[in-house]
Amino acid sequence: MANYLVTGAAGFIASKTCELLLGAGHKVTGVDNMNDAYDVRLKEWRLKRLTGKPGFAMERLDICDQGGLRGLWKRAGPFDAVVNLAARAGVRQSVENPWVYFETNATGTLNLLDLCRTNGTKKFVIASTSSLYGKHNPMPYSEDANTDRALSPYAASKKAAEAISYTYHYLHGLDVSVVRYFTVYGPSGRPDMSLFRFVQWTAEGRPVTVFGDGSQSRDFTYVDDIARGTIAALKPVGFEVINLGSDKPAVLIDVIRSIERLLGKKAKLRYEPMHPADVPATWASIGKAKTLLGWVPQTTLEKGLEQLVSWYRENQAWAKDVRTDG
Numbered sequence: 150m151a152n153y154l155v156t157g158a159a160g161f162i163a164s165k166t167c168e169l170l171l172g173a174g175h176k177v178t179g180v181d182n183m184n185d186a187y188d189v190r191l192k193e194w195r196l197k198r199l200t201g202k203p204g205f206a207m208e209r210l211d212i213c214d215q216g217g218l219r220g221l222w223k224r225a226g227p228f229d230a231v232v233n234l235a236a237r238a239g240v241r242q243s244v245e246n247p248w249v250y251f252e253t254n255a256t257g258t259l260n261l262l263d264l265c266r267t268n269g270t271k272k273f274v275i276a277s278t279s280s281l282y283g284k285h286n287p288m289p290y291s292e293d294a295n296t297d298r299a300l301s302p303y304a305a306s307k308k309a310a311e312a313i314s315y316t317y318h319y320l321h322g323l324d325v326s327v328v329r330y331f332t333v334y335g336p337s338g339r340p341d342m343s344l345f346r347f348v349q350w351t352a353e354g355r356p357v358t359v360f361g362d363g364s365q366s367r368d369f370t371y372v373d374d375i376a377r378g379t380i381a382a383l384k385p386v387g388f389e390v391i392n393l394g395s396d397k398p399a400v401l402i403d404v405i406r407s408i409e410r411l412l413g414k415k416a417k418l419r420y421e422p423m424h425p426a427d428v429p430a431t432w433a434s435i436g437k438a439k440t441l442l443g444w445v446p447q448t449t450l451e452k453g454l455e456q457l458v459s460w461y462r463e464n465q466a467w468a469k470d471v472r473t474d475g
Contacts, residue, residue: 152176154228157235164195165376176204178225182211188471212257230272239341240301240426247302254306262317272324274382279331279431280304289434292390301426318388326382331394331433335372336460346473348461357416361423363402366430368394371448381442394433395446411458
């Protein structure tokens with residue numbers, strides 16, 4: 150049994166990661182500042198599913214709070230590994246407020262890395278993003294592609310987090326896995342992500358806003374698969390950047406048609422210009438994850454959408470009021 154620190158524990162991916170770690174018999178200390186970057190009811194719903202599970206402890210704490218983190222290490226450590234999934238996420242919001250993105254994603258990561266150094270924690274897993282690949286790289290995106298042309302402050306902040314993680318590997322011998330996620334979706338997903346919005350808007354008969362003409366594609370990856378890959382990345386690798394994606398991009402308008410079929414309702418489409426920080430397509434090369442981690446995605450988009458729609462119907466009484474227009 151290992152003792153893990155998982156940051157952002159009430160978040161979409163982190164809560165599922167905690168659930169799987171606890172199910173495997175490990176001890177998990179979760180950290181989350183429970184901010185209102187999006188509707189806190191989603192975070193509370195996820196946290197409720199973890200609370201009371203054997204081996205789980207939760208601390209309301211911001212990873213930007215160095216003193217608070219030091220105290221946590223004394224109370225709950227030593228940790229066998231840190232899984233840093235706390236982040237300010239989302240491309241468009243980062244254009245509006247880049248400062249909070251750099252504070253959490255870059256400085257917060259640095260705080261955790263340095264506490265690993267000073268407390269002898271040897272393994273560090275950090276979530277990164279497919280947004281780093283920008284528009285200029287050939288697809289499918291390979292981990293050795295150039296990531297120097299970030300199109301959003303969000304991508305730039307994650308690039309900074311990757312860079313300082315390598316520095317701590319090089320200088321201090323930390324074993325670091327950087328997992329780059331590709332468009333994660335599923336039950337209780339983030340409401341700024343397209344699939345949560347499409348389901349809610351279609352179910353409630355609201356206009357379904359499509360940025361661009363709907364022909365853009367995304368490498369949608371189911372949350373359970375992403376959580377399994379994140380846990381697989383706890384193995385010793387030295388320093389590696391690893392894509393976690395479905396390797397099966399789907400066209401946006403086709404996904405909307407699938408949601409219509411599952412809900413039995415027609416979407417009221419409304420087209421808006423594409424945001425300059427958005428990319429026309431994402432597609433993950435996942436050969437490295439297969440070879441290095443023995444990981445392959447197991448959930449088809451069809452099955453994943455069924456799970457998302459089913460979750461929405463079960464929680465519609467409150468999920469219909471979750472803000473999705475911000």
